[in-house]
Amino acid sequence: MWGLRKQASLLIEAGHLNAGSYTVGMILDEARIVQERLNARTALNADLMHLAISATPTEYNKAGVALAKSAAKALKDTLKKLRGG
Numbered sequence: 539m540w541g542l543r544k545q546a547s548l549l550i551e552a553g554h555l556n557a558g559s560y561t562v563g564m565i566l567d568e569a570r571i572v573q574e575r576l577n578a579r580t581a582l583n584a585d586l587m588h589l590a591i592s593a594t595p596t597e598y599n600k601a602g603v604a605l606a607k608s609a610a611k612a613l614k615d616t617l618k619k620l621r622g623g
Contacts, residue, residue, distance in 0.1 A: 545569035582620075589613040 545565050549557035552572045557565060592609035 542566075548572055586613070586616065589616060 542562065542565060546557045546560070546569075548569050549560070549565065549572060554560070554568060554572075557568070560568065589609055589612055593606055593613045595603045595606035
């Protein structure tokens with residue numbers, strides 16, 4: 539992944555204020571967990587952006603209106619689920 543110093547810095551940024559005193563193995567494990575969460579959040583944001591764009595009908599593509607309605611419903615359902623509903 540990265541050097542140990544960068545991984546410790548990533549942990550500190552993520553709220554692990556004592557990361558400087560972690561063992562090397564713990565830094566490696568915790569940094570992997572933090573990176574997985576960041577990657578998941580980035581992927582979710584990309585999916586939401588894609589749904590939002592797809593939910594916008596265009597005046598040039600009338601056939602896209604039905605698709606936009608479907609995407610709008612999917613976006614609404616996804617956001618509801620993310621909000622715990």
